[in-house]
Amino acid sequence: MILPGHKSIQVFFYHSGLSARVSFDPHATMNADAFARNFVKPEFTAGEASQWLMIATDGELYGHHQIFRDKFLSYLLDGSISAQHIETVYPGLQLTQQKVFPVIKVRDNTSWSCHHGVLRWSSVCACTPNSDWKKPLREALERISDEVDKLFVASCNGILENVWEARDRYIEVFSGDQKFADWVRKMSDAQMTDEKIKQLDQLFQAELDCQRMFTSCGWFFDDLDRIEPRNAVLYGAHAVWLTRQFAAFDLSAEVSPLLEKSKSWRINLSALDIFNEVMLRFEQGQKPS
Ligand SMILES: [Zn+2]
Structure with missing residues (x-):
């Protein structure tokens, strides 16, 4: 993303459907294997290389807002995802692997958590x-x-x-x-x-x-x-x-x-x-x- 003064930052977009699912649908995260199979796997198109998606949530969700979800996360990343033949990646690693970076601009006075610009x-x-x-x-x-x-x-x-x-x-x-x-x-x-x-x-x-x-x-x-x-x-x-x-x-x-x-x-x-x-x-x- 281009910023004033010839500066730039890298931005990752999160998958809103899956992120909301993890944050607000506790039934979906009762079982990491089922979550990977029923919700994550269908987001990937078979046969297409270089697909990736990001789930972004609040950190305190895991074990604080929702009991045992720390264990859900641990098991998801250490078994359930790979069982679906999907590799896990983190932003720093993705940056080293990605070759093309589309340029985007931020729409001024917009925000994630106020639907009225930045009035909040x-x-x-x-x-x-x-x-x-x-x-x-x-x-x-x-x-x-x-x-x-x-x-x-x-x-x-x-x-x-x-x-x-x-x-x-x-x-x-x-x-x-x-x-x-x-x-x-x-x-x-x-x-x-x-x-x-x-x-x-x-x-x-x-x-x-x-x-x-x-x-x-x-x-x-x-x-x-x-x-x-x-x-x-x-x-x-x-x-x-x-x-x-x-x-x-x-x-x-x-x-x-x-x-x-x-x-x-x-x-x-x-x-x-x-x-x-x-x-x-x-x-x-x-x-x-
Ligand atoms: Zn608002």
Whole structure:
């Protein structure tokens, strides 16, 4: 698939019928031999070479959502499929074996799990009809993100050449491989005081918060009063907390009216309540995990 900037990624299409069968029809996966014989084998045309298909499901299905399906999967891959004279293959291996790669384009603003484009992540649609809380929360967090970005870029000026590449490489610190001070000194020849390094450390953490607060599951469900949107607010608050000594104005005050408009439809709770509660915890020295 062609991407902007002369980049590309490899995309695999899954077989929707078989994937849905595994995910949502527990009777079909009671017996791996029967599944291979009755559902997988008929998808292949006899005599034609180089046919392949992919079944894609959530990993937690196997043994968590559906008991014993871990054993179903194990037996399917280690006996049932080969008994039907079908070879198993995985994406990395398929890439090495496939010679022709058709080029495709993504249709903008479409998604797998919302039938209304990508509305589910920012507004009300039939997938989550009670989600009036999403729009004002999204506006608030985007406001925070914009401001953190400005502070980040300004603070890195003269120190890091490509700030966004550095932001992506911050995983080397986040993963625990390197200490921030050592890492940033390796990234730049510029002279930096300890105070400057501390400032950059906080801004890189805030950038990470800004990525975390837009995690898909934070916006996926229908109510604010769930752990996922609560976490989105928590990360937004932490970004504000980290950057407030550098910000030209009080970001908390600016986003509070928007957060107040974002309300749970089930209980008396607003995003501002969550924001204020976690800010208090940060004041007391707690950190988000
Ligand atoms: Zn939808």
